[in-house]
Amino acid sequence: MADFTRKDVVVVQAAVCLRDAGLQSRVFAPSTPEYDACKESYWSRTAKLTPTCVVRPRSTAEVSVALKALVRANEKFAVRSTGHAPGAGVNNIDGGVTMDLSLLDNVQYNETNETVSFGPGARWLRVYREVQKHGRIVAGGREGQNGVAGFLLGGGNNWLTSTKGWACDNVITYETVLADGSIVIADQDTHSDLFRALKGGGNNFGVVTKFTMSTIVCERIWGGVATSSKEYVSDAIQLASDFTESLSSHPNSSLIVLIGYIPDMKDIAVVTGVMETRGMEKVPIFNEWEKLPKITNTAKPKTMLEIGTETTQPCDRYNTWFTLTIKNDKGIMAKAVELHEKLVEELKPLIPAGDFGTQCVFGPLPALVGTCSAAAGGNVMGLERITSDAILVQMNTMAKTAEQMALVQPKQRAWVEAVRAHAATAGGDLGWLFMNYADSSQDVLASYGPENVKLMKEVSAKYDPQGVFQTLCPGGWKISEVSL
Numbered sequence: 001m002a003d004f005t006r007k008d009v010v011v012v013q014a015a016v017c018l019r020d021a022g023l024q025s026r027v028f029a030p031s032t033p034e035y036d037a038c039k040e041s042y043w044s045r046t047a048k049l050t051p052t053c054v055v056r057p058r059s060t061a062e063v064s065v066a067l068k069a070l071v072r073a074n075e076k077f078a079v080r081s082t083g084h085a086p087g088a089g090v091n092n093i094d095g096g097v098t099m100d101l102s103l104l105d106n107v108q109y110n111e112t113n114e115t116v117s118f119g120p121g122a123r124w125l126r127v128y129r130e131v132q133k134h135g136r137i138v139a140g141g142r143e144g145q146n147g148v149a150g151f152l153l154g155g156g157n158n159w160l161t162s163t164k165g166w167a168c169d170n171v172i173t174y175e176t177v178l179a180d181g182s183i184v185i186a187d188q189d190t191h192s193d194l195f196r197a198l199k200g201g202g203n204n205f206g207v208v209t210k211f212t213m214s215t216i217v218c219e220r221i222w223g224g225v226a227t228s229s230k231e232y233v234s235d236a237i238q239l240a241s242d243f244t245e246s247l248s249s250h251p252n253s254s255l256i257v258l259i260g261y262i263p264d265m266k267d268i269a270v271v272t273g274v275m276e277t278r279g280m281e282k283v284p285i286f287n288e289w290e291k292l293p294k295i296t297n298t299a300k301p302k303t304m305l306e307i308g309t310e311t312t313q314p315c316d317r318y319n320t321w322f323t324l325t326i327k328n329d330k331g332i333m334a335k336a337v338e339l340h341e342k343l344v345e346e347l348k349p350l351i352p353a354g355d356f357g358t359q360c361v362f363g364p365l366p367a368l369v370g371t372c373s374a375a376a377g378g379n380v381m382g383l384e385r386i387t388s389d390a391i392l393v394q395m396n397t398m399a400k401t402a403e404q405m406a407l408v409q410p411k412q413r414a415w416v417e418a419v420r421a422h423a424a425t426a427g428g429d430l431g432w433l434f435m436n437y438a439d440s441s442q443d444v445l446a447s448y449g450p451e452n453v454k455l456m457k458e459v460s461a462k463y464d465p466q467g468v469f470q471t472l473c474p475g476g477w478k479i480s481e482v483s484l
């Protein structure tokens, strides 16, 4: 009883500053339907923490009012848009205020400029539906339920990276609420330092309330997802490697290779995702992929909206994601797969089949992606420093209960360390880390290189001199924690 009362007082204190600022109808305490809806809507159970209250602004002006009130009252807070980031404490906060931007979900195509603007609460499917009316696509999420904001602030790996760079390279303007509550538009010419820092720099600089992106003429893409049995693992590695090498001559094509323990199949399988941006079938770069024997295959001409719908992944599990980047080297990939098999064998006796899943993903990252980013004006991710073709590796795990995840996670971490160590002996650990696939313990911002770290530190000092986004908003990867 005493504890309940104390907790209640904390709730009131956090909410009072927001209420005093005129946001009483936007603040929700635990056990209200709105608070529960916010909690429910996180993609990963791991991310479902318990904030003291949730504030759900309905406009940029309300974001500004909320931020000013929280800073004045020295309240800790988290910023979340659609809550797709899998880890704990990145997009949510225990014992602080969660600013939920999911109601800022307006999407608008501008015919004069052929650009699309959207709020941070939008998901890629909404954006695809809107631009499709005008025969266009954008370089957005492969998984359509994914939120636009965290995706773009972390760079955004997408089907079009070999021609358009990261998704953030396609952003033309950011409307951002700074720590002092002021609202600025950052683009190539105005606040160009902030503009650049937002391209991969995460939540270090402000709350983005509107993004404007360029669009691409495209009626139909060709693509889909296929499953093959585990006996084709080495063919899949060969495919990933050859495809990465060929991308510079066929940049409109895209491939992703996943080797994982699939809960529904209760076995390891190979999953491949393919896409061709002009909707062309039987493009030669896919010859080897065509030959891979398949159990299921959805590849055909379709829309971005369709492929974004079919790649949706189940939510409400415990999830942990880790990443690393290696040279395009079949030997390293083979070692990663061998260690993955060992990991699965170790987990099988510990967790009932179907209650856990793994995804060891190899994403082609040809040197040309860095060139595309540079051509588009640049970002802070620093990938252009890597001049060899690379493979972006993801190791994702899921489990049904927190207890099961506690068994999985240490083995997953050990896998990452072992693969990195093996890659290093082969001169193939490239050291670069992709924010959207990283665990919060991974040193993402330092991996962008000293020049980008220096720029992000300068932008943080200029636009947030009190370090609000470093101390009051602790979630995510913080530039103040990186030493030069």
Ligand SMILES: Cc1cc2nc3c(=O)[nH]c(=O)nc-3n(C[C@H](O)[C@H](O)[C@H](O)COP(=O)(O)OP(=O)(O)OC[C@H]3O[C@@H](n4cnc5c(N)ncnc54)[C@H](O)[C@@H]3O)c2cc1C
Binding pocket: 043, 078, 079, 080, 081, 082, 083, 084, 085, 086, 090, 091, 101, 120, 141, 142, 143, 146, 147, 148, 149, 150, 151, 152, 153, 154, 155, 156, 157, 158, 202, 203, 206, 207, 208, 209, 312, 313, 436, 437, 475, 476, 477
């Ligand atoms: C099934 C699945 C598939 C995915 N596929 C891909 C993929 O193909 N490519 C890829 O790049 N990523 C992918 N991701 C990762 C995903 O892009 C990130 O998790 C992204 O952060 C989700 O965006 P969100 O808006 O939901 O962010 P949230 O989870 O709401 O927030 C993530 C981070 O961004 C910050 N943030 C969010 N909104 C704002 C804002 N408006 N202003 C300032 N900071 C903000 C938060 O504080 C937090 O640190 C995938 C994730 C899932 C679960």
Ligand SMILES: *[C@@H]1O[C@H](CO)[C@@H](O)[C@H](O)[C@H]1NC(C)=O
Binding pocket: 110, 111, 112, 113
């Ligand atoms: C569309 O873009 C044009 C050119 O920048 C601009 O003048 C106009 O206001 C925009 N329309 C909307 C609805 O934002």
Ligand SMILES: *[C@@H]1O[C@H](CO)[C@@H](O)[C@H](O)[C@H]1NC(C)=O
Binding pocket: 112, 113, 115, 172, 173, 212
């Ligand atoms: C919109 O188009 C006009 C005219 O071409 C241009 O001057 C302006 O910069 C564009 N705005 C954006 C946001 O692209």
Ligand SMILES: *[C@@H]1O[C@H](CO)[C@@H](O)[C@H](O)[C@H]1NC(C)=O
Binding pocket: 249, 250, 251, 252, 277, 278
């Ligand atoms: C990629 O597609 C674009 C247009 O969709 C086209 O102009 C370009 O020539 C293509 N590139 C190659 C190498 O085929």
